[in-house]
Amino acid sequence: MRTRPIAWALACLLAVGATLPALAATGGVTVAAASQHLGDRVLSIGMSGDDVRALQQLLTKRGFPLTADGQFGPHTRDAVMRAQRAYGLTVDGIVGPQTLGALNHGNPPKSHHKSHKRPCSSSPGSGDYVTRWRPVVKCVLGMLHQSKSNTNVGYVFIIIRFESGGNPRAINGTDINAQNGDPSRGLMQTIGATFSAYRSHKLKNDIYDPAANIYAGLNYGISRYGSVHNIPGVKSILAGHGYVPYKLLQRTVR
Incomplete structure (x- = not known):
């Protein structure tokens, strides 16, 4: 009476054994998911x-x-x-x-492109040495498809305030980048390698130009960290800690 169950079990094991090589050859479901x-x-x-x-x-x-x-x-x-x-x-x-x-x-809507055909002005508005760059910051944020809210603009002001104090001609001649022959420059204190890699060709090819410098600095930060508020310097300040300088982040660009 036990021969039938034993034979049935053996048949099932043989069937499974025949299936395993086929699964191994295809990599099972893992290959399907990866492809x-x-x-x-x-x-x-x-x-x-x-x-x-x-x-x-x-x-x-x-x-x-x-x-x-x-x-x-x-x-x-x-x-x-x-x-x-x-x-x-x-x-x-x-x-x-x-x-x-x-x-x-293809490309985003025409209205989006029309705004890009007219480069951002680098002329400051009213405000203190940092907040006077509000119109430039808002325009650049638009070019980068970022929110132009006061909150997001404020995040950019954090970077400008700690990096250059709002001076578009600022240059750091003492940090490691300067020692390597590529000092941090401009409002966002971008190095030449970062500027060249992340600048907009719709704006001036001038690292000291406010709009061009802000664009390159933000484009670099957003590309690497996902959004303005995730840029380490901003994120650290929002968490109640000290500012993390751009000069420490840009060394890997070279």
């Missing part, structure tokens, strides 16, 4: 794979730069939200058919 094509699934924070990497490359191509590491983290979500804001979409940081369709279609 996802952009558009196969809705993407959101916490996900990873080739499709996330392709999304990051597409975002960079459309003017929302970030590192293409295949990991959908806070920086990628912030870039997605900036893109959604620029395209006039619902800003939720999730990449579904509508967001992906807008990115694949």
Whole structure:
């Protein structure tokens, strides 16, 4: 009476044994997940794979730069939200058919491009040595698809106040960058390597030009840290700690 159950169990084991080599050859479900094509699934924070990497490359191509590491983290979500804001979409940081369709279609809306055809002025407004740069900061934030709220402008003021005190001709001749022949300069105290890599070609190729300097400094910070409030100097001040200078962050650019 026990021969049938034993034979049945042996047959099941043989069937499983025959299936395992096939799973090993394909890598099981892991390969399927890693080889996802952009558009196969809705993407959101916490996900990873080739499709996330392709999304990051597409975002960079459309003017929302970030590192293409295949990991959908806070920086990628912030870039997605900036893109959604620029395209006039619902800003939720999730990449579904509508967001992906807008990115694949091409450039942001015409109204967005019209604002970019007219470069930001570098003329200061009213205010103290730092806050007088409000109109320039707001214009540059718009170019970078960032919120132009007073809060976000205030974050930029934190950087300017600690880096240059609002002096567009400021130059640091004593730090490690100066020793390497590339001193920190301008309102945001960017080094030449950072300025060259992150400047806007719609603005002057002049590291001392206020709009050009703010753009390069912010573009660098946003590309590396995801948003203005995540730039270490700003983040540290908001947490009640001391300011973290840009000069300590830009050494890896060279």
